[in-house]
Amino acid sequence: MDLELTQADSDFRDEVRAFLRDNLTDDLAQAGRLTTSVFIEPQFSLPWQRILHARGWAAPGWPVEYGGTGWSEMQRYIFASECARAGAPSLSPMGLSMVGPCIIGHGTPEQKAHYLPRILSGEDYWCQGYSEPNAGSDLASLGLKAVADGDDYILNGTKIWTTHAQWASRMFCLVRTRFDGKPQVGITFLLLDMNLPGITVEPIITLAGEHEVNQVFFDDVRVPQAGRLGDENNGWTVAKYLLEFERGGGSSAGLEVNVARIRALAEENGLLARDSGFARDLAATEVALEAIKITEQRVSSALSSGSNPGPAASMLKVQRTEMMQRIDTLGIELGGTYAGVEQIEARQPGTNVDPVGPSNLLTLMPRYLNNRAGSIYGGSNEVQRNIMAKLVLGL
Incomplete structure (x- = not known):
């Protein structure tokens, strides 16, 4: 290529x-x-x-x-x-890269006309209601209950690890509308307003000391059925379609910038000359990143032709997230003692707090800590390997 x-x-x-x-x-x-x-x-x-x-x-x-x-x-x-x-x-990928393409693929003409312009302009800011305390990688076991009542659903239950729910005006959410039969057959995909009565957002502070994720509680929340995307009890099909965009979307551009930054810092402080092991690991990382770019081209080609990325999205999700963690580990090795200093205030945009050590090392540890979740969110990498084994290798 x-x-x-x-x-x-x-x-x-x-x-x-x-x-x-x-x-x-x-x-x-x-x-x-x-x-x-x-x-x-x-x-x-x-x-x-x-x-x-x-x-x-x-x-x-x-x-x-x-x-x-x-x-x-x-x-x-x-x-x-x-x-x-x-x-x-x-x-934010929630609107532009996830629910937006899903609405394009599964929405009614009315839903497309209403939601897509608001996603583009940023008027609606979205969060994702998928995981629950007892339904993470096993998403089909979710239990947020939605009972039909006239033109509405009444929701009771909870979602967890909900990124930026504290900021969101909208949520795309998986709910259970049927409790018998196969677990996947009974899930419905809803678009809902985060300002509805009965919704409570509680913060979860990450290891990096940041408020990025939340737990969201639903207590008799009345959601219009007009917000349903796809048919009732067919939300699993819609959710899988969206996850392919979550796993396959984006590019390695950010990874390239980060690994180039690591190389520049290592050259600046002479680490490459002093530590042949670090130099070897960095070079191997750069080579592996080139291979990821080829996979991205394949997925981009599928998307641009109107096809779903399919199992290639799972492959790319594994490659990108593990590469991200690999680069983060090199950063921690590079930062040495300074990488372990917690400096939440010093890394806020516009701060007047001076950093301890070089300012270009400020984000190494929080990046490392935050990105540990990369191999879990969007479907754990173990699950992605099972998908590839089944659909690509036929195992």
């Missing part, structure tokens, strides 16, 4: 760089550089999304008729790479 830039792609890269130079403000770039997760607070991501939306660049992967860019696979990769290199804040 030829990954060299054509003249048209080179011109497009220059266009993106010029746009970033003219529109990415210093405070947004600082917030992007200091982020320690795949998510960043909406006070930084939403202003950047609005800037991109005004240019028509908020959803490069969407079909043109719904607000997408019509870019080629290479153009999408160039855009992601240049944004990552410039330190642009990442956009």
Whole structure:
């Protein structure tokens, strides 16, 4: 596969760089550089999304008729790479990369007309209601109960590890509408308003000391059935479709930037010359990252042709998350003593708190801690390997 830039792609890269130079403000770039997760607070991501939306660049992967860019696979990769290199804040994937494509694939014309423009503009900020205290990797065992009552469902139960529920105005949620038969047959996919009476959000503080995830409680919450995506009791099909986008979407651009940053820091302090083992591990990581880029091209090709990524999405999810953790481990080795210093205040955008040690080491440990969840969320990597064994190897 030829990954060299054509003249048209080179011109497009220059266009993106010029746009970033003219529109990415210093405070947004600082917030992007200091982020320690795949998510960043909406006070930084939403202003950047609005800037991109005004240019028509908020959803490069969407079909043109719904607000997408019509870019080629290479153009999408160039855009992601240049944004990552410039330190642009990442956009929340919940709306643009997950429920948006799901609404495009399974929504009614009315749902598409209502939700898609609001996702693009950032007017609706979404969270994902999948996992429960007793339903994590075994998602089919979920028990959030939804009982039909007139034109509504009445919800009782809880969701957990709900990222950015404290900020979200909307949730896409899996509920149980049938309790007999096969567990998967009885799950319904709902789009709901987070401001409905009876919804309570309780924070969960991560190992990195950050409030990113939550537990959400539902106490007789009345949700209109008009928010159902797909048929009742067929939510498992919709959920699997969405998970393929969660697992296969995105690119390795951020990983490339992080591994390049590790190399630059290691060269700066002479670690590569002093430690041949670290130099070998870093080189092997860079080679493995090139292989991931090829897998991404395959998945992007499937998506751009209207196909589902299928088991390749599971392969890519495993490769990316384990590569992310591999890079994080190299960062901890590089940071040495400074990597272990907890400095929550010093790494806040706009802070006046001076860091202990070099400022470019501030995010190494929180990145490492936050990204341990990468091999669990979106379906644990053990589950992804089972999927690949069944659908690819026929085991």
